[in-house]
Amino acid sequence: MKKLLTLLACALFATTLWAQQALWGGVPVVSPEINSDNTVTFRLKAPKAVKVQVTGDFLPTQKIKTPFGEFDGLGYADLKEGKDGVWEYTTPEPLAPELYSYSFVVDGLKIMDPSNVYMSRDVSSVTNVFIIGGGRADLYKVNDVPHGTVSRIWYDSPTLGMKRRMTVYTPAGYETSGKRYPVFYLLHGMGGDEEAWMALGRTSQIMDNLIAQGKAEPMIVVMTNGNASQEAAPGETSDGFVAPNMNLPKTMEGSFETAFPDVVKFVDKTYRTKANKKGRAIAGLSMGGYHSLHISKQYPDMFNYVGLFSAGIMPNKDVKSPIYEDFDKKLDVQFSKKPALYWIGIGKTDFLYQANVEFRKQLDQKGYKYTYLETGGGHIWRNWRIYLTEFASKLFK
Structure with missing residues (x-):
C-alpha cells in the first residue's frame, strides 16, 4: 500500500509539473535582458527559423522614402542561433537611458517578443517596450x-x-x-x-x-x-x-x-x-x-x-x-x-x-x-x- 501511494504521489507530481510547463510554456526564455552594463540581450526560441532579426528604435536608423519625403526608419540586427533553437543578439554598446520599442522579424514576418508582455500600440503598429533607467528616462x-x-x-x-x-x-x-x-x-x-x-x-x-x-x-x-x-x-x-x-x-x-x-x-x-x-x-x-x-x-x-x-x-x-x-x-x-x-x-x-x-x-x-x-x-x-x-x-x- 505504501509503495502504491508513493507511485501515485510521483505520478501526480509529474502530471502537475507537466501541466505547469504546458501552461507557462516550459523553461522560460529571458528577453529582453538588461545587463549590468546597460547592454541588452534579445532572445527568441524559433528552432525552425532560417533568419531572425530584431528591429527597434535602439538601432541605427536607415533612410526611408515616402510620399512625404525621406525620413529615418528603424534599423535591423541579425540574431544568431544557439542551443535548443534559441536565437540571440546583444547590443554591441550600452544603451542610453530611454524608453525603447522593438519587434522580431522571423523569416520576413514581424512578430512580438513572446517573452515580453509589455507592448504599446502606435496607430496600427504594435511593439514591445522596455526602459533603460537613468537621467531623463527616470521620469x-x-x-x-x-x-x-x-x-x-x-x-x-x-x-x-x-x-x-x-x-x-x-x-x-x-x-x-x-x-x-x-x-x-x-x-x-x-x-x-x-x-x-x-x-x-x-x-x-x-x-x-x-x-x-x-x-x-x-x-x-x-x-x-x-x-x-x-x-x-x-x-x-x-x-x-x-x-x-x-x-x-x-x-x-x-x-x-x-x-x-x-x-x-x-x-x-x-x-x-x-x-x-x-x-x-x-x-x-x-x-x-x-x-x-x-x-x-x-x-x-x-x-x-x-x-x-x-x-x-x-x-x-x-x-x-x-x-x-x-x-x-x-x-x-x-x-x-x-x-x-x-x-x-x-x-x-x-x-x-x-x-x-x-x-x-x-x-x-x-x-x-x-x-x-x-x-x-x-x-x-x-x-x-x-x-x-x-x-x-x-x-x-
Missing part, C-alpha cells in the same frame, strides 16, 4: 511619489453632433484638496487618439515625477481625440474593433479646431479649473502641433501657453475653412496679446523640419518672441517625450 518610470488619477470620460460635442471621449489626468491630491488647477490640453498626432500620449508619451508618469520634484506645477492634463469623425479610440466605440488607420476624415480641415471650445467648456464645467487664459496651455505633436497652432490663433484669449512639437504648419492648398483664413492677421492678434510662452521643438532630421524653419522665419521677421529647442533624430516619440518634459516644466509659473 518615464513609475517611482515612489504621489500619483495622479487617469480617467476616460465622455463629453458632448454639439458642434460635431456626437458624444466623444477624452483622457484626463488630475494631479495627486486633486480629489481632496478643494483647490482649482490650471489645465494643459495635450494633443496627439495623425492616426493617434486619446490613448496615445498615455501609452507612448508616458504622460502620467512624467507629470507625477515632475510635480513631485517641484519641477512642474500641479495641473490637469486633458488628452482629446483629434480625429473629429471619431467618438473615441479604435475598439472603444460603437463601431467595434475597427482597424486603426491614419487616413481618417475630418483631421486637418478645420472641424477639430472649430469644435475645440466644446472641450474647454466641458472641462471647465466638470473639473475645478482656473477657467481663464492664464490658467490654460495647449500643445501637441505633429498633427496635434498643427491643431495647437491654429486653435491658439483662432481663439487668442483662450491659451497663454502654446507648444508646437514637430508640428505641421499649414493645411494642404485644396483645404478651405474659415479656420485657416487670414493666417497672418490672426497671428498678429495672438502675439499682440503677449502669450506667456510660445514654444517650438523639432528634430534635425524631421520631415517637417523645413516647414518649421520657414515658420520661425516668419515669427522672427515680425519680432514675435518664442522659445526654440532642436534635438537629434526625427519624427519620433523619443523627441516628443523630451518636449513634454521641457514644456510642462515651464507652465503656469
Whole structure:
C-alpha cells in the first residue's frame, strides 16, 4: 500500500509539473535582458527559423522614402542561433537611458517578443517596450511619489453632433484638496487618439515625477481625440474593433479646431479649473502641433501657453475653412496679446523640419518672441517625450 501511494504521489507530481510547463510554456526564455552594463540581450526560441532579426528604435536608423519625403526608419540586427533553437543578439554598446520599442522579424514576418508582455500600440503598429533607467528616462518610470488619477470620460460635442471621449489626468491630491488647477490640453498626432500620449508619451508618469520634484506645477492634463469623425479610440466605440488607420476624415480641415471650445467648456464645467487664459496651455505633436497652432490663433484669449512639437504648419492648398483664413492677421492678434510662452521643438532630421524653419522665419521677421529647442533624430516619440518634459516644466509659473 505504501509503495502504491508513493507511485501515485510521483505520478501526480509529474502530471502537475507537466501541466505547469504546458501552461507557462516550459523553461522560460529571458528577453529582453538588461545587463549590468546597460547592454541588452534579445532572445527568441524559433528552432525552425532560417533568419531572425530584431528591429527597434535602439538601432541605427536607415533612410526611408515616402510620399512625404525621406525620413529615418528603424534599423535591423541579425540574431544568431544557439542551443535548443534559441536565437540571440546583444547590443554591441550600452544603451542610453530611454524608453525603447522593438519587434522580431522571423523569416520576413514581424512578430512580438513572446517573452515580453509589455507592448504599446502606435496607430496600427504594435511593439514591445522596455526602459533603460537613468537621467531623463527616470521620469518615464513609475517611482515612489504621489500619483495622479487617469480617467476616460465622455463629453458632448454639439458642434460635431456626437458624444466623444477624452483622457484626463488630475494631479495627486486633486480629489481632496478643494483647490482649482490650471489645465494643459495635450494633443496627439495623425492616426493617434486619446490613448496615445498615455501609452507612448508616458504622460502620467512624467507629470507625477515632475510635480513631485517641484519641477512642474500641479495641473490637469486633458488628452482629446483629434480625429473629429471619431467618438473615441479604435475598439472603444460603437463601431467595434475597427482597424486603426491614419487616413481618417475630418483631421486637418478645420472641424477639430472649430469644435475645440466644446472641450474647454466641458472641462471647465466638470473639473475645478482656473477657467481663464492664464490658467490654460495647449500643445501637441505633429498633427496635434498643427491643431495647437491654429486653435491658439483662432481663439487668442483662450491659451497663454502654446507648444508646437514637430508640428505641421499649414493645411494642404485644396483645404478651405474659415479656420485657416487670414493666417497672418490672426497671428498678429495672438502675439499682440503677449502669450506667456510660445514654444517650438523639432528634430534635425524631421520631415517637417523645413516647414518649421520657414515658420520661425516668419515669427522672427515680425519680432514675435518664442522659445526654440532642436534635438537629434526625427519624427519620433523619443523627441516628443523630451518636449513634454521641457514644456510642462515651464507652465503656469
